[in-house]
Amino acid sequence: MSNRPYIVGNWKMNGIRAMLAEARAIERGAGRYPEVQVGLAPPFTLVQAMAEQVGALETGGQDCHVAVKGAHTGDISAAMLADAGAHFVIVGHSERRRDHGETDGLVKAKAEAALAAGLGVIICVGETLEERDAGRAEAVVQGQVAGSLPDLADEGQAAKVAVAYEPVWAIGTGRVAAVDDVVAMHGAIGKTLAGALGEAGPSVRILYGGSVNADNARDLLAAEGVDGALVGGASLTAESFLAIVAAAAAVREG
Numbered sequence: 001m002s003n004r005p006y007i008v009g010n011w012k013m014n015g016i017r018a019m020l021a022e023a024r025a026i027e028r029g030a031g032r033y034p035e036v037q038v039g040l041a042p043p044f045t046l047v048q049a050m051a052e053q054v055g056a057l058e059t060g061g062q063d064c065h066v067a068v069k070g071a072h073t074g075d076i077s078a079a080m081l082a083d084a085g086a087h088f089v090i091v092g093h094s095e096r097r098r099d100h101g102e103t104d105g106l107v108k109a110k111a112e113a114a115l116a117a118g119l120g121v122i123i124c125v126g127e128t129l130e131e132r133d134a135g136r137a138e139a140v141v142q143g144q145v146a147g148s149l150p151d152l153a154d155e156g157q158a159a160k161v162a163v164a165y166e167p168v169w170a171i172g173t174g175r176v177a178a179v180d181d182v183v184a185m186h187g188a189i190g191k192t193l194a195g196a197l198g199e200a201g202p203s204v205r206i207l208y209g210g211s212v213n214a215d216n217a218r219d220l221l222a223a224e225g226v227d228g229a230l231v232g233g234a235s236l237t238a239e240s241f242l243a244i245v246a247a248a249a250a251v252r253e254g
């Protein structure tokens with residue numbers, strides 16, 4: 001596992017070309033923290049421009065189709081993302097599982113398509129509030145990880161995979177998960193990864209996502225088993241996102 005913290009902004013369905021100025025500001029600011037790996041996932045319409053204009057950051061897609069090409073109106077393949085200059089793609093975000101009925105099996109196929117295209121992949125998992133209240137959070141998330149994890153062509157591919165634990169009830173709500181719960185869940189995810197991948201398991205990074213902001217980032221990123229963060233709302237401005245990048249750097253420096 002790389003000990004370089006991995007901070008990724010997911011712009012979701014936000015951002016027109018004018019927002020590239022914000023991305024450039026993030027790039028400039030992130031240059032002060034080379035010890036932090038920083039990525040931004042804009043809407044598809046901005047992927048190529050961001051990859052071309054903001055080359056010091058990693059650019060990512062927010063989804064991909066399982067096929068390389070074909071009759072799938074409105075979809076984008078992992079190969080197309082790679083061709084546009086992307087470095088990684090997010091798959092299985094809870095908003096896609098919710099809005100598009102994506103299953104673990106589909107997410108797994110998308111993750112495999114991403115790796116086949118040479119992209120890194122961030123696989124999102126997370127329980128609903130009902131599942132947590134029912135005491136099923138760990139079982140649900142471990143099942144999602146086991147079902148969504150790609151079959152690896154070789155063990156080295158594990159370093160291109162990250163799992164983002166994003167409790168659904170913490171996304172965009174301002175209600176962040178308790179650090180103890182994050183530690184417990186990341187530990188459970190780590191066990192599932194070890195069971196599925198053996199010695200390659202620890203090479204898969206585990207990120208936390210859900211209402212991460214400048215105020216809570218340091219505590220979350222310092223927590224055991226947290227290798228980085230997947231940030232939604234707070235990634236939309238350079239000021240709020242760079243504060244999280246700075247927190248990651250401060251944690252790494254100890």
Ligand SMILES: O=C[C@H](O)COP(=O)(O)O
Binds near residue numbers: 173209
């Ligand atoms: O992909 C990002 C997550 O859904 C977190 O979003 P949020 O930081 O707005 O809660």
